[in-house]
Amino acid sequence: MSATPPLLLEIEGLDAWYGEAQILFGLALQVAAGEAVALVGRNGVGKSTTMKAIMGLVRRRAHRLAFRGSDLAALPTHAIARLGIGYVPEDRRIFAELTVRENLDLGRRPRPPGATLPDWSIDAVFDLFPQLADMRARLGGQMSGGEQQMLAVARALVGNPALLLLDEPSEGVAPIVVEHMTRALLRLKAGGLSLLISEQSSDLCAAICDRGYRIEQGALRVHGPITTRAPDIPPNAQPASPTASPL
Amino acid sequence: MSFEALLFQAVNGFASASGLFLVAAGLSIIFGVTRIVNMAHGSFYMLGLYLAVTLAPLLGETFGGALGFWGGILGAALVTAALGALVEVVLLRRIYAAPELYQLLATFALLLIINDATLYFWGPEDILGPQAPGLSGSVEFLGRRLPEYDIFLALMGPIVLIVLHITLTRTRFGRLIRAATQDRDMVAALGINEALLFTAVFALGTGIAGFGGALQMAREPANLALDLSVLGDAFVVVVVGGMGSIRGAYLAALLVAEVKALCTALGLVEVGGFTFNMSRLTLVAEFLVMAVVLVLRPHGLFGRPQPAQARRGEAEAPLVPLGRTGRLIALAVLVCFAGIPLLGAVASYAPVLALDMVIAALFAASLHLLMGPGGLASFGHAAYFGLGAYGTAYAATVLGLPTPLAFAVGMATAAAGAVLFGWFCVRLEGVYFAMLTLAFAQIVWSIAHQWEEVTGGSNGLFGVWPDPPFDSANGLYLAALGVTVLGLALIRRLVFAPFGLALRAARDSRLRAEASGIAVEKVRWLAFAIAGTLCGAAGGLFAFAKGSISPEAISVGRSIDGLVMVLLGGVHSLMGPLLGAGGLTLLQDMVMRESPYWRGLLGLIILLIVLIFPSGLAAGLPRKRGAP
Numbered sequence: 001m002s003a004t005p006p007l008l009l010e011i012e013g014l015d016a017w018y019g020e021a022q023i024l025f026g027l028a029l030q031v032a033a034g035e036a037v038a039l040v041g042r043n044g045v046g047k048s049t050t051m052k053a054i055m056g057l058v059r060r061r062a063h064r065l066a067f068r069g070s071d072l073a074a075l076p077t078h079a080i081a082r083l084g085i086g087y088v089p090e091d092r093r094i095f096a097e098l099t100v101r102e103n104l105d106l107g108r109r110p111r112p113p114g115a116t117l118p119d120w121s122i123d124a125v126f127d128l129f130p131q132l133a134d135m136r137a138r139l140g141g142q143m144s145g146g147e148q149q150m151l152a153v154a155r156a157l158v159g160n161p162a163l164l165l166l167d168e169p170s171e172g173v174a175p176i177v178v179e180h181m182t183r184a185l186l187r188l189k190a191g192g193l194s195l196l197i198s199e200q201s202s203d204l205c206a207a208i209c210d211r212g213y214r215i216e217q218g219a220l221r222v223h224g225p226i227t228t229r230a231p232d233i234p235p236n237a238q239p240a241s242p243t244a245s246p247l
Numbered sequence: 248m249s250f251e252a253l254l255f256q257a258v259n260g261f262a263s264a265s266g267l268f269l270v271a272a273g274l275s276i277i278f279g280v281t282r283i284v285n286m287a288h289g290s291f292y293m294l295g296l297y298l299a300v301t302l303a304p305l306l307g308e309t310f311g312g313a314l315g316f317w318g319g320i321l322g323a324a325l326v327t328a329a330l331g332a333l334v335e336v337v338l339l340r341r342i343y344a345a346p347e348l349y350q351l352l353a354t355f356a357l358l359l360i361i362n363d364a365t366l367y368f369w370g371p372e373d374i375l376g377p378q379a380p381g382l383s384g385s386v387e388f389l390g391r392r393l394p395e396y397d398i399f400l401a402l403m404g405p406i407v408l409i410v411l412h413i414t415l416t417r418t419r420f421g422r423l424i425r426a427a428t429q430d431r432d433m434v435a436a437l438g439i440n441e442a443l444l445f446t447a448v449f450a451l452g453t454g455i456a457g458f459g460g461a462l463q464m465a466r467e468p469a470n471l472a473l474d475l476s477v478l479g480d481a482f483v484v485v486v487v488g489g490m491g492s493i494r495g496a497y498l499a500a501l502l503v504a505e506v507k508a509l510c511t512a513l514g515l516v517e518v519g520g521f522t523f524n525m526s527r528l529t530l531v532a533e534f535l536v537m538a539v540v541l542v543l544r545p546h547g548l549f550g551r552p553q554p555a556q557a558r559r560g561e562a563e564a565p566l567v568p569l570g571r572t573g574r575l576i577a578l579a580v581l582v583c584f585a586g587i588p589l590l591g592a593v594a595s596y597a598p599v600l601a602l603d604m605v606i607a608a609l610f611a612a613s614l615h616l617l618m619g620p621g622g623l624a625s626f627g628h629a630a631y632f633g634l635g636a637y638g639t640a641y642a643a644t645v646l647g648l649p650t651p652l653a654f655a656v657g658m659a660t661a662a663a664g665a666v667l668f669g670w671f672c673v674r675l676e677g678v679y680f681a682m683l684t685l686a687f688a689q690i691v692w693s694i695a696h697q698w699e700e701v702t703g704g705s706n707g708l709f710g711v712w713p714d715p716p717f718d719s720a721n722g723l724y725l726a727a728l729g730v731t732v733l734g735l736a737l738i739r740r741l742v743f744a745p746f747g748l749a750l751r752a753a754r755d756s757r758l759r760a761e762a763s764g765i766a767v768e769k770v771r772w773l774a775f776a777i778a779g780t781l782c783g784a785a786g787g788l789f790a791f792a793k794g795s796i797s798p799e800a801i802s803v804g805r806s807i808d809g810l811v812m813v814l815l816g817g818v819h820s821l822m823g824p825l826l827g828a829g830g831l832t833l834l835q836d837m838v839m840r841e842s843p844y845w846r847g848l849l850g851l852i853i854l855l856i857v858l859i860f861p862s863g864l865a866a867g868l869p870r871k872r873g874a875p
Binding site for chain 1: 419422423425426429430432433434435436437438439440441442
């Protein structure tokens with residue numbers, strides 16, 4: 001992998017717990033600026049926990065957990081978000097009793113000074129997801145799963161992040177929505193936004209991501225370019241080590 | 248009863264509803280965002296009133312009466328809000344992750360501390376505030392004179408309701424509150440400073456309560472009993488209106504206040520030859536309103552079903568019967584207690600103190616049956632203590648029944664109360680259960696206070712002395728010890744029986760318990776009834792031990808004593824509450840009675856327990872697997 005673009009997210013030796021149960025064991029991964037990275041693995045292996053651990057939503061410990069060089073371990077969740085990480089959770093977590101517009105207002109943060117990425121105003125995300133513009137007064141709880149998924153991405157975007165964490169963006173939504181979403185994410189990537197996308201199947205990832213990690217039971221097993229579909233990677237592939245090493 | 252008089256009382260009801268609404272709305276908003284039921288909420292209402300009656304004359308001297316009065320109200324609200332913010336930063340922030348019970352206890356400790364601080368700064372006398380300049384007169388209305396200030400207050404409720412509604416729907420702060428009510432973590436993940444939001448919300452809620460209190464300045468004197476009476480009312484309003492609904496809070500406040508006003512308006516009513524004084528029935532009416540609403544809509548008028556609450560923290564270790572050594576120690580302790588009368592004149596005070604400890608042990612153990620194996624923290628266990636004590640005292644004095652029979656009447660009274668109240672309470676869980684039990688205890692307390700013909704009012708019932716052979720210190724003590732040991736043996740038998748297993752299963756996972764065929768509500772209802780009956784036995788013993796019973800002895804403070812005993816000793820074992828009961832009784836006897844501020848001192852002790860072990864005493868033990 002070329003070392004030219006600066007590293008945005010650096011994770012080394014990440015342990016994370018959900019309640020009393022340890023989910024992640026020494027996970028390591030990196031995302032460079034402008035890169036789209038896939039996090040592939042079966043249900044329950046720790047993909048969501050990785051995202052939550054980055055956001056500080058679960059108990060975690062790491063040798064290194066840094067975004068643009070700032071240590072995330074000591075920061076509260078809101079400060080992590082303000083560093084420029086947008087989070088689109090697996091269950092979308094739309095505020096059901098707020099309208100589409102209000103959901104977006106809550107996520108809105110002005111572009112940080114010196115940012116090179118385009119400004120994602122509310123009008124700009126309406127342009128990206130025209131369906132949302134037509135239902136701006138609708139309550140979040142009255143939207144379909146696919147619409148909520150778009151809103152969740154839009155809500156994270158209007159905060160003008162440098163890195164977007166997308167937890168299973170194609171889960172439980174119609175194929176047509178997955179297509180929309182894939183196109184939208186490609187557009188974001190082309191605009192210079194970095195993406196970390198978790199998926200069970202790597203259809204969506206294959207279309208977007210430059211490379212990927214495969215998690216099995218809380219540790220990385222395989223790491224390499226995402227040119228092949230996930231099922232082609234043998235499920236019992238033995239990695240040299242759980243740290244990120246090219247396949 | 249003329250139509251005009253009824254209308255007059257209706258306006259009065261609107262005025263009272265405003266005050267109730269302001270307290271309940273703040274309570275509801277705070278709970279929505281922080282998930283903490285602020286037991287000290289009535290205290291902020293009380294503080295608002297005290298601050299207003301102090302500030303208004305002060306400001307009045309400099310700026311004149313009108314500005315002084317309204318400035319006093321506004322100033323009181325602002326100071327209360329600032330105090331609320333301070334409390335949030337200093338105390339609540341440390342306990343957001345603690346178990347629910349600890350949060351309830353911590354804010355209750357705050358209530359005790361604020362009450363004693365108010366006593367310290369303002370003294371025990373009621374303080375009257377000035378009249379409202381410009382609104383001190385009255386207007387002619389249907390041949391009656393309506394105080395202008397009541398009309399003003401009646402309007403205040405809807406005005407605040409509208410202002411709150413606009414704030415919640417139209418402003419960014421309101422959107423944040425609504426969003427955080429639903430999903431705090433997601434709000435933080437969007438980069439919003441949660442800590443600041445929580446402080447602001449707590450300040451807003453307490454400020455509204457303080458405002459509500461301050462508004463009462465021209466209507467009622469500031470007094471130290473307000474915090475609890477207002478808290479009890481607010482709980483009823485919130486339960487009736489539905490937690491988290493501002494509209495519901497107003498509607499419920501109106502409903503409760505109007506029913507009370509109606510009872511007052513009806514006055515003496517004759518039904519079938521009996522004369523009822525309806526104005527004495529206001530509290531019962533409140534209870535009836537709540538009962539009807541909860542039967543028809545278990546989550547209140549505008550409430551929604553609560554999602555099944557996942558238990559925070561780890562699963563509780565199963566109860567294990569004592570081993571051989573433990574049994575021997577328990578037996579040795581029992582022999583020691585039984586041998587106390589043998590000390591005779593050497594320690595003539597010993598049986599008296601030991602009697603207190605034995606009664607406390609039965610009281611705490613009966614509460615623990617609900618709290619420990621049942622997982623239901625009752626904040627109103629004093630109700631059944633009181634019913635047992637009053638039942639016993641009434642049977643022994645007025646009816647002149649022999650001691651054992653009077654005692655049985657007391658237990659039966661407590662059992663009846665527990666069966667009735669329990670039917671409602673077991674429909675709820677967690678903080679809702681705590682609120683409802685506290686509200687019922689407030690109702691029992693008020694009935695004891697007001698139904699003078701039967702309970703002797705605030706003086707209580709006197710001359711409750713047992714017949715021989717229980718009339719000596721030793722005789723009564725040994726009988727009490729016998730009753731307590733029987734009660735404890737029953738609890739132990741129940742807890743390890745299939746019934747106890749079902750109760751514990753329902754605590755650990757309600758859904759799984761139901762799915763495996765356990766009728767959770769029935770099991771809990773039975774546990775509630777048994778706990779109440781045994782608690783009534785403790786109350787009956789108490790009446791005989793003291794020779795009297797008064798509302799003072801069954802106030803909410805007793806419920807809290809019970810909670811502290813159980814927590815001190817540890818909720819995870821059957822012996823815990825016994826140790827806690829002994830410890831707290833000794834502590835109260837030796838240290839606390841020396842100071843007029845001992846309740847505040849108790850509050851400080853509770854706070855220390857909560858802050859040092861923020862996730863429960865058991866969690867203070869070293870863990871096997873650790874991580875930051």
